[in-house]
Amino acid sequence: MARLELDGVPAARLAQRWGVPQCGVFQRLPSSLDAIHDLGAQGAPAGTVVLAEEQTAGRGRDGRTWHSGAGGVWLGMLFRPAQTDLSAFSLRAGLVVADVVDEQAGRTLARLKWPNDVVVGDRGRKLAGILCEGRWQGEALQWLALGIGVNVANPIPPALADRAATLTEFVPAVRRLDVLDGLVPALTRLAAHGLRLTDAECAAFAERDWLRGRQLRTPLFGRAAGVRADGALLVDTGVATAGVREGHVELA
Numbered sequence: 001m002a003r004l005e006l007d008g009v010p011a012a013r014l015a016q017r018w019g020v021p022q023c024g025v026f027q028r029l030p031s032s033l034d035a036i037h038d039l040g041a042q043g044a045p046a047g048t049v050v051l052a053e054e055q056t057a058g059r060g061r062d063g064r065t066w067h068s069g070a071g072g073v074w075l076g077m078l079f080r081p082a083q084t085d086l087s088a089f090s091l092r093a094g095l096v097v098a099d100v101v102d103e104q105a106g107r108t109l110a111r112l113k114w115p116n117d118v119v120v121g122d123r124g125r126k127l128a129g130i131l132c133e134g135r136w137q138g139e140a141l142q143w144l145a146l147g148i149g150v151n152v153a154n155p156i157p158p159a160l161a162d163r164a165a166t167l168t169e170f171v172p173a174v175r176r177l178d179v180l181d182g183l184v185p186a187l188t189r190l191a192a193h194g195l196r197l198t199d200a201e202c203a204a205f206a207e208r209d210w211l212r213g214r215q216l217r218t219p220l221f222g223r224a225a226g227v228r229a230d231g232a233l234l235v236d237t238g239v240a241t242a243g244v245r246e247g248h249v250e251l252a
Helices: 011-018 032-041 089-105 176-187 199-208
Strands: 023-029 049-059 065-068 073-079 110-113 117-120 125-137 140-150 215-218 222-227 233-236 241-244
Touching: 011 023, 011 049, 011 176, 023 032, 032 049, 032 073, 032 125, 032 140, 049 140, 073 176, 089 110, 089 117, 089 125, 089 140, 089 176, 089 199, 110 199, 140 176, 199 222, 215 222
Parallel strands: 023 049
Antiparallel strands: 049 065, 049 073, 073 140, 110 117, 117 125, 125 140, 222 233, 233 241
C-alpha cells in the first residue's frame, strides 16, 4: 500500500481511525474501483480501503469514464459478503452517503436518484455517485468492489456546472477527512445487512427520492413511483406498475 497522507493524516493512521484492516492513499490512479478489484484478486481482507487524490479514468455505469480532480473523495472499498444478491447494496450505500452529507451540512440536503446518484436541489445536480461490481467464480461471489465519488472541493468543469455540485458550495469549510470519518465506518457495516431493504430503509429512501413522481423516458416510459425492497425502481406505466432492476434513467 502507498504510504501517503490524506488531509495531513498518514494512511496507516487512517486505517486505525476507521477500524479497517488497511488503507492505501495514492496520488493518482486510473480508478480506485479497479484498484480494489486488483486487491480482491490478491486476497486482500474485507474492509480494505483505497483512496486516490486524483483519478484519470474514474468509472461509472455503462462503461463511462472521466477525470476526477484533486479535492474530491475518490474511494474504493472491498467487501466479501456471504449473500450473492446485491441488488439493494448500492441503495444502502447511497443512504449512508446522504446521511453523511446531511450531517456535514447540518440540514437535509442530499437526495437520492435511482440507481446510484446522490443529488442536491430541484435540478438534481450530482454531488456523489456509487458503483458496485462483483467478481464471480461460477456462481460463487468472490468479492464485491464498492466505488464512491463525492464532489467535496474538486473543481467542476464549466460545462458541468448546471449538472454537478460540490459540498463546499454548501459547507465551505468541509474537509475530505470530515466526510470520510462519517462515511467509512458506516460503510463497513453494509455487508451485515439482509438481501432486502428494511421498512425503515425504504422509508428513508422515500424521504430522499428525487425521481418519485417524475415522468421517465427510460428504463420504462412512465412515472417514477418509488423503489421496492429488493432495490428495483417502480414505474407506473399507466397500465400497471412495473419493477426495473437494471438500467439508467432518462427523464421525459
